[in-house]
Amino acid sequence: MLLDEHELHSLAPLRLQPILRAQRQRPSDFDSVDKGLGLEFADYQPFQPGDDIRHVDWNHFHKDGRLVVRKYDQHETVTVHLMIDLSESMACLDRAKPEAVKRLCAAIAFCLLNNGAKAVLHPIGDEDRQRRFFGIRQWQDCMGAIEALPVGGSQDLAGEVQQFCYKNPRKDHLVILSDFLVENDGEALELDLAYLHSRAVLIHPTCTAELDPSLEGGLTLVEAESSRTASITVDRHIIASYQNEYRRYYQNLREQAEYHACRYHEIACSDPLNLQMEALAPNGVLTL
Numbered sequence: 001m002l003l004d005e006h007e008l009h010s011l012a013p014l015r016l017q018p019i020l021r022a023q024r025q026r027p028s029d030f031d032s033v034d035k036g037l038g039l040e041f042a043d044y045q046p047f048q049p050g051d052d053i054r055h056v057d058w059n060h061f062h063k064d065g066r067l068v069v070r071k072y073d074q075h076e077t078v079t080v081h082l083m084i085d086l087s088e089s090m091a092c093l094d095r096a097k098p099e100a101v102k103r104l105c106a107a108i109a110f111c112l113l114n115n116g117a118k119a120v121l122h123p124i125g126d127e128d129r130q131r132r133f134f135g136i137r138q139w140q141d142c143m144g145a146i147e148a149l150p151v152g153g154s155q156d157l158a159g160e161v162q163q164f165c166y167k168n169p170r171k172d173h174l175v176i177l178s179d180f181l182v183e184n185d186g187e188a189l190e191l192d193l194a195y196l197h198s199r200a201v202l203i204h205p206t207c208t209a210e211l212d213p214s215l216e217g218g219l220t221l222v223e224a225e226s227s228r229t230a231s232i233t234v235d236r237h238i239i240a241s242y243q244n245e246y247r248r249y250y251q252n253l254r255e256q257a258e259y260h261a262c263r264y265h266e267i268a269c270s271d272p273l274n275l276q277m278e279a280l281a282p283n284g285v286l287t288l
Contacts, residue, residue, distance in 0.1 A: 085178035093209035100269035154225035158188035198261035
């Protein structure tokens, strides 16, 4: 089991705040900026030509002679795709990292379902395992589906996000859990972010081994997903150069995400789940 009862209890109070107006579907827990027919009374407004006469409050009219109509908060359903990367590059430096990523994905999914949102499990490169979940009653099925996801293989993150943009124009939200290692310094991913504009949250799970690798001497490096090799002699200068490039790459990714009104988070896999969720949901609000 990815999450125990104590962890679920700590996640239950978290609230969800979508950045964009949600797609209008069936009623859920989210309040729209629109006022219309819905579930909860919002306010009275003076009757205007064109208003539905069925919504006139006649009791109010008998009291002071003014025609007013009842307005209601219109509820909407948010759909969030959880695009999870469990490719070989996510596991090559720390075999415990994929399990931590699954736990974080499950925690976010629980928050979505517990707040009336739809969660779409979207494993990168495995369309057959994509599944939709709605309502807290489907939580156990959702957690089981996440737990069963295989680890390994290669991924085309930029292509996967491009397909998401094509299939979901201007509506569904996207959460990506990945190391975001793509070719050409992330240029294709940058174009995807421009199209997503404010609909995406990028979560980069990190581990100590990738931040400060313990390597030295003559080595043959193997690219985790393509199996390409390169021989290199590692010393402190090489390590320093790697760390500088690592920081440059992810700082550029952060800046590109923020430029396009998306959010970027680095989450340490070694941190307890409650600290990880505090970083994603400050003040108890998960903003997507």
